[in-house]
Amino acid sequence: xxxxxxxxxxxxxxxxxxxxxxxxxxxxxxxxxxxxxxxxxxxxxxxxxxxxxxxxxxxxxxxxxxxxxxxxxxxxxxxxxxxxxxxxxxxxxxxxxxxxxxxxxxx
Numbered sequence: 001x002x003x004x005x006x007x008x009x010x011x012x013x014x015x016x017x018x019x020x021x022x023x024x025x026x027x028x029x030x031x032x033x034x035x036x037x038x039x040x041x042x043x044x045x046x047x048x049x050x051x052x053x054x055x056x057x058x059x060x061x062x063x064x065x066x067x068x069x070x071x072x073x074x075x076x077x078x079x080x081x082x083x084x085x086x087x088x089x090x091x092x093x094x095x096x097x098x099x100x101x102x103x104x105x106x107x
Contacts (some may be wrong), residue, residue, distance in 0.1 A: 019054045022061050034061050038071040043077045051077075055084040068105040074100060081105055 002014045019041060025079050037058050043051050058068050060083060068085065071093070081088055085105035093100050 017070060020050065020057060022054075026061050029058045033063070033065050036066060038069050039068065041069070041070065043072065043080070044074060051080070052081050057082070059084050064107045066106065067099075068103075070105070071096070071100045072103065073100050075101055078103065 003050070006012045006014060013029050013031075017025065021040065021095060022037070025031075041054065041059075046054075055068075070081075075090065078088065078090065081103055085107065087106050090102045091102045091104075093102055
């Protein structure tokens with residue numbers, strides 16, 4: 001459905017795959033710069049090695065100018081995110097049900 005809906009939008013790629021391989025997708029589509037990665041992945045329930053791989057690849061793909069934006073239902077992974085990103089802003093979004101925290105991470 002997403003491919004149908006967004007096929008005509010320039011610079012939008014719908015990929016059915018793992019976030020662990022974001023670097024390979026960037027290469028595959030010859031993307032020269034990634035400004036944002038938006039994630040709803042449940043880092044609290046992913047295996048640690050998988051989470052580390054995803055965030056390492058995410059940081060590499062974004063470079064120094066990009067932002068990683070993730071919503072989480074707790075702040076449990078904030079310190080973990082800080083091991084990959086220098087600057088982290090956290091906003092609690094009450095209108096989300098249940099309320100969530102939005103982490104905006106960058107260099």
